[in-house]
Amino acid sequence: MKHDIVYAGKKKISTATIIIIVVPIVALVLVILSFCFLTMRARKKSNAIKGENLKKSDHVLNYQAASELTTVDSLQFDFGTIEAATNKFSDDNKIGEGGFGKVYKGTLPSGQVIAVKRLGKSSGQGVEQFKNEVELQAKLQHKNLAGVLGFCLEGEEKILIYEFVPNRSLDNFIYDSKKQGQLDWAARYKIIGGIARGIKYLHEDSQLRIIHRDLKASSILLDADMNPKISDFGIARILEVDQTHKNASRIVGTYGYMSPEYAMQGEFSEKSDVYSFGVIVLEMITGKKNSNFESEAAEDLLSYAWIHWRDGRPLELLDPTLEGFYLIDEAIKCIHVGLLCVQKDPADRPTMASIVLTLSSHSVSLPTPLQPAFFLRNTDQNLPQMYMESDQSTSMSMSWSINDESVTEPHA
Template identity: 50%
Template sequence: MYQQLNSILVLLFISLFFIISSSTDTITLTSPVKDGDVLVSSGENFALGFFSPRNSSNRYVGIWYNKVSEQTIVWVANRDQPITNSSGILSIDETGNLVLHEQDRRFGFWSTNISVAVTNDAFSAQLLDTGNLVIFKGQNKAVYSWQSFDYPTNTLLPGMKFGVDKKTGLNRIVTSWKSSVNPGVGDYLYKMEFVGSTQLFLYKGMTKVWRTGSWTGHGWSGVQAMTQNYIFNVSYINNNDEVYVVYLIRNSSIFSRLMVNESGNVERLTWHEASHGWIGFWSAPNERCDGYNYCGPFGICDPYKSGNFECECFPGYEPQSAPDWYLRDGSKGCKIKNETQICKDGEGFVELAHAKVPDTSTASVNMSLDLKACEQFCLKNCTCMGYAIADISNGGRGCITWYGDMIDTRTFSDGGQSLYIRVDATELANSLSNKPKSSHKNLYMVIGMPMIAVGILSCFFFFCCIRKKKGNRLKQKVGYNFATSSKSLEGSFMNNDIGENVDLNAFDMSTIVVATDNFSLLSKLGEGGFGSVYKGKLQNGQEIAVKRLSQSSGQGMQEFTNEVTLIAKLQHRNLVRLLGYCFHKDEKMLVYEYLPNKGLDSFIFDQEKGSLLDWKKRFQIIRGIVRGLLYLHQDSRLRIIHRDLKASNVLLDANLNPKISDFGMARIFGADQDQAITRRVVGTYGYMSPEYAMEGLFSVKSDVYSFGILVLEIISGRKNNSYYLENSVNLIGHVWDLWKQDKALTVVDSALGNSFDAREIILCIHVGILCVQESATDRPTMTEVAFMLNNRDTKLPSPNQPAFIFRQLNYGKDSTSTSLSGGVGSVYNETITHVHAR
């Protein structure tokens, strides 16, 4: 009897063992994971449970390697909400969500927070042998509703998609831990961006630290270790639904991971069993040339260059600032040589071999062109600065062409790809003469043949010159309107064909609706003349600002085209970043980076918030605006006139750094164009220059005038159209009166108290008045403004009377209703044919 009972107990124990072991990788409604329990994947590669970092009593739910002797965490659920005791439970509820809570359920620390249609099917969560935690629906586990691979922490595992789901907007982003003992979200972020060609970026906060380069077909152009003998099978997918890269391990017995560490490095680590440790296979950035934009625009970083300075300029370019270059500071980059003449006979391209091609944020991609067609395509467009093959595998296909500043370029001893830089005939001849003699036989084909062709066509020279002059006169009359070589951008947008010209995220309406909570009032950030702006949050957690253009506003397809095409090509820390756009029936929306401090106007015109901006910060904001305008007017490839610069169009980031926004009214000038005339005057009263408001004539000096108003507003904390005493009805007149009486400091915002530098204040007021002078020719350029503000001891010219010095008039029986301007003829009582002011 005893023996039979013993046998039964053994059988029950064995059965119970198999029941338990068969469910050790799964969480069900009745089988949660408590602190102390561990799930192990079927192949025993990975484990899930509670853990505490070294020297910490906080408890987290994580996934780690089960077969590695050193506990290595690859995923954490409650990164920023640790449990301070051992009462935690990870369970799955009736709605199909994983929930981390304490035993009494009074407080939830983490949840998958997904919405699933209510069904009678049971939900379960299973830890797979890939390290992926997946929520399944139904007994057959045919459908899953959530997976940890879509929400990585600091680690990418083999088989994990790294990239963007275009339909949902999900961007799988990797973020570092705060420290080695704190798995909270840290400073460093690694993500995919596909403006132009697909690239991966490492950020510290909002600052780009390192870039992989574009995808070449074999790998990333800036990751030298990615060769054909790589231990991974790397797949890159880009279709209508998603764009991502996935690494599959060739040898399943190898444990390898890619992670972003707390020090700001992306590194590939492989487990070495013999030494019981992780071996570093590759990391970046690890040298100065890896630093993003280390040598500035049109600069090349060459770590193999002799001497202590790695930077050199593109062929045909010279340092932007020779003194800085001499001091081994290449951050300002290079500019085209003064004597260089692009778009002239005999020009061509110089090859830069083994290169990490420039940031493609200022580039366009056409996959239908081969190398020769790519060269001809770039050569026909005078704004094209260089080109490269998009996919170098299988003989090469696709064409990348750059149109703005070419930044973050470097060379390798091996790897990379060829980059072709546009140069004039002189530079091309010099580059050919420096080649080995074996290549001189090409000199005839490259230079001789074009010269013969020029000789044959010389009889048409006079005719062509006449046509060109006529074309230039026409451009000066109507303003320069940017166009692609095949069709105008406006026409492209009218046909809803944005992607052919500008590579940006095209958001679905459903994504925007979800992100903004259906444009709820709680999400609304503000409202302007052309629509409302809403705060949104994408599914991946990224915060955005959505500019929803009003259907009844004056901004139509032309303004929408302007804003998208301009800002997508502009790259500067003092310009707001455009993330994408959305078309839906009559709806037009722009999606920007979200800047938490909104517009400058919300600070300087508010008594309470104004005190948050001391004079040091206001002076930094003024100089930041100067840098942004200087880039638009001079440093970008084409001269850009903003035409609507004002306090509300200067946004402030988390650190109160200024970023110029709203390019709907902006216009592009040709390199040799100084001004243009329009019958459609747009902008904001109070910021318009007199020649623009009265005659429709605009130039860089129009922006200078608006900047001058903005400077005076920042100093005074008052709007230009505010009511002032002593006969002045605007800020300009008030400041001018005080300036003539040597009482300019009395205009300073009371929120500043007495804690300001009087010399800097006077300097800024002086510069502001110079910028708002009546005559555009009297106003300084932004280059001169930058020099004035950075050289306090420079003697500034005496300002002439500003424009629009209105006076209050006492209307009597015989009086007229004319607004006088102190005798200088600035009368603002004319009717303009087409005025669209905000």
């Protein structure tokens, strides 16, 4: 039976014709809907991927940003913990005092023994120097650098927590006639080499180029095995990769250890630390202190050492407590290196890398030292703007002893 659809007043349309018209339209609609669905699905997936990548990117950025903050923030101690560790900063726990405050021995709940450096409320070291010391030491890792365990910054309290070293600092031995004998030649040579490696790390091997600026015997701590650890980074500064030196806005440091270009012009570089290292070496060799040296032969220790070298009598410089128990080649090498480090022209001073190589080698040839730079005394009339900041160092030492005289010039 033939089926037709009849519209009033119009011509009949067959079913076949309707099918021919409708089917393509439906198919087209389905294609369009399918395309829209797939497009939306693809877009959602793309957005989801982008969103995930964005989250990952944010996470990386946040991690990178947080890592620097966490490095320091994770080291923060609660004041109550430190107070308890030191028995409320008891005098019985006090092991030293310096220009910026006091140092206490403490014990954490874990049983770990610590050294607590509590800056005085009216100390010259402000928050900037305090943070500088924490941030620098948190980034530095070397066996010849003092390990900072943490800090406390609460109200007016500024506290640094260090690993405790039982033998205190180098100045407790080399300036004390009763203790000088405890440092035999092997110990002294090991300490000199360790200090050199620590400074080399600061200058060349760490992620930053750091100039310590206040190296001295009292800033060299000694652990149970007499391994040296450099401390006191309160006035340390960073040099950029392309910088050879910097000019300080004010001169801070310790008498007897400051290089002439730093003391007079405020210019410091790696060679400033080399100069300070040279003074430490000569002090260790002779057992005498540069800043209050007394002799009819010379006005200061550096000139005294050079005169003996010039006259061919270097071994007469050695600390009498060594009593001949030393290696002649090593002793002469140390005197030679010490004199080269204190040359007036920074260019004539060796690098710490070459010093480390020299101390560990038997075949390195060294240039002949010239007369060393003058010794800056606090009574020098050519320095009218220089003045004393008490009888202490401007960067409180972890030496746990009376520190050296220091100098500050507001305008370099």
